[in-house]
Amino acid sequence: MPPMRSGGFSTTARQPLSMRIIRAPTLARAHELAVRTVLEKGWVLETENEEATIECDELALEVAAPESAPMVSPASRFQQRFLDAYAENLLRGSDAKFEYDYHRRLFDWGERLSAEGKDVHVDQVDYIARKLTEAPTTRRAVAITWNPVVDENLDDCPCLQLVQCLLRDGKVEMKVVFRSNDILSAAGSNMYALVHLQKAIADRVGAALGRYTHIALVPHVYYLRDLDDIEPFCKLGTAIQPIPEVCRACRKCPRASRV
Template sequence: MEDKFEIGRIIRAKNISDAWYRGLNIIWNHGQVITDERGSQIREFMDLMVVIENPYTDRIPEDTAWNEERLEEYAKQLISGENAQDFEYTYGQRLRNWNEEVDQIEYVIEKLQESPTSRRATAVTWIPPVDTKVNEVPCMILDDFKIRDGKVHLTTLFRSHDFGGAYPANLYGLSKLLEYVAGRVGVEPGMITTVSISAHVYDHDWDMVENIVKGIN
């Protein structure tokens, strides 16, 4: 492992599984160990950008603890905005009922239907009057949809990204969300790009990640 500080990498991945394994490899071999504000140790790589060319094949990595049933439930919650388990917040809730006022996904769909070249089909999850005062705040901050070359593509920004534990679920859910938006707009779903400002692995996942990376290399 390298001690030299490095920031910024771009991965062009074939699918979600490829993205996860290659991202873990970069974090493990080029990240720095820090203690976060909650006292947890993480290995972190800053500003990791991953372009997933086909998010619809090989969606579930072999080494993840997530199974299809749990992933489908996660995706359903993301798209519907339901909060059946009464979490402090869900991404779906923020996207479909932002500040208990706006369905941003419906806005995105209408915007793309009205103007296929729009640069305004953007949804955010951060609510300043709420999130500056609470402990549990969204990690996924922004979802941006653009139609180019006959397909709708999704770019997602994470301020903080648990790559070891959450990335496979995040991307499975986002692939389903992109399919939903594309279906409503009447175009094909395209690529997904994630920008992870803090792409990290928690210390309780280090043994798992080390074994995975040894297998890759």
Template sequence: MKEIFVEGRTLPETYHKALCTLKEKGSVIPCTDWNQQQLECAMTLYVTSPTEEPRISSLFIGGFHELQQYCMEMLDGLLNFRIGKGWDYTYNQRFSEFYDYVIKELKRNSETRRAVISIRDNKADTKEGADPACLQSIQFFIREGKLDMMVLFRSNDLPEATYMNAFALIMLQEKIARELGLDIGTYTHRSNSMHCYEKDFKLLDNYIKSINTKSREEISYNYKGDWEDLMKEEIPGILKFAENLKDKE
């Protein structure tokens, strides 16, 4: 499998480079589990300044409502009540149990390499009919006085999932950095199978067309003072949606 490294300063810059690189260098192979072809490579996205503006890419599935809800699911466990009721797990459920450990370990030794959260549950994820977690592990380092974060995915859908995954995980990185009184360092997002399904080949092409024909300002927006406010306005509706969903179960 091809190994590809993509580096950028901001999240949108790195993500946009990744879209173009997958199209240019990825291999088209069968994906028989989903009865289609896929474009695939092993890819690492390295973001040197993950909280620098602009932080928002317009090239992802959804908008400020969907991004806000996903962050609430990831950070706050918004839909954890669905576990055992159609869902086997959530990322929040799997990492929140070890959140305090990470804080304690990083405070114990700022040079530690042990601040790791394993998301994969081998007993659950290898059962017949299971929906195994794509995110496998999260690791934190304090280096040069800043909090670095590295995540590993076994599989990641670049045009449909990667941006929202990374945005929410960087929010988690910020949350832990605040508790430690540290600045944000780098964000590394590795997928052993970074891919685009055949059904999204046209979507990928359209994203790349936008990257090649539009200015950065047309496809990348500021989070602070712009999308942050728009996303916060969606919170009451998202909470109401979750409550209504809970009432129906």
């Protein structure tokens, strides 16, 4: 079906569905299945920044044992050394300068905010650990990243919005919500680093590591920008059968001439 124009955005026809739930034994497999879902079930959409994407309905990735190997898909461009550094930056911070970073948003939330004449500095990770220790059945061990004072005017604003931890059956579970998530290039790194954060919180609480649930409200793939990164997941159409637009752009296997 030819693309349609809607509100300045180009998109293929879609039939909205309910949230798709993916249960996988490892982070690596969850990442692979998420990439496959977006590429096979999604539709073309041009973003407000005029970038070509394949967008999909909401995804919930559930991994019962998130530290189980492999945590990184061999198809991912980002492998162990990069991901270890990424996780360390989330936990410890970095000297690099960005419009925002998740370490500061989680460990020092409150930029440009004040209360009772003092600048706001909230260590939300410390709060989560204390709350779980003080009230093991709590549902309030939550951290947010969005800061309207800052983010409404940023070109690049946080995708991760919320982190919730629960202490259940002696294990710390983590649930995270992304308003938007680049499933191909970012989700693997996001999950890897956040599970390291989950482990750090569990260690502080003195509990084991429990389930990790990763919710992407608008999962997508930049299928033109990251075309070369799709091939290792797709395996020339043997592992993934993408929607026609992806194959026509790629043209690296016979499937491109059949769709």
